[in-house]
Amino acid sequence: MTASEHLTVIATYRVRAGREKEFMALVRKHHPVLRRLGLATDDEPIVYRGEEEGGGPIVFEIFSWKDAEGPDVAHHTPEVMAIWEAMGRLVEERNGKPKFEFPHVERLELAFGEA
Numbered sequence: 001m002t003a004s005e006h007l008t009v010i011a012t013y014r015v016r017a018g019r020e021k022e023f024m025a026l027v028r029k030h031h032p033v034l035r036r037l038g039l040a041t042d043d044e045p046i047v048y049r050g051e052e053e054g055g056g057p058i059v060f061e062i063f064s065w066k067d068a069e070g071p072d073v074a075h076h077t078p079e080v081m082a083i084w085e086a087m088g089r090l091v092e093e094r095n096g097k098p099k100f101e102f103p104h105v106e107r108l109e110l111a112f113g114e115a
Helices: 019-034 072-076 078-088
Strands: 007-014 048-050 055-065
Touching: 007 072, 019 055, 019 078, 072 078
Parallel strands: none
Antiparallel strands: 007 055, 048 055
């Protein structure tokens, strides 16, 4: 992928029990801030919630950076870091997995049908 292509991330958050409402308030602010700062695309993020095996809520936020520099710029932007640091206080390591994960993925265009 080149720096000019969009990078989609599936942000995975292992939210502490009892902190989900507070966490989701931050998720609602997250993408609008990234978009306003020109770091994320205008596409609305997709958010999923589930229960992780072994207990505890897990949230997935899927969105795209405008370019490969977006994550690095975000790490140096106080407004973004304030949200990320607040999120960090509401998540936990669980079942040997980290508090959060951020795999960057590429959408594949597949032809579905009979093999």
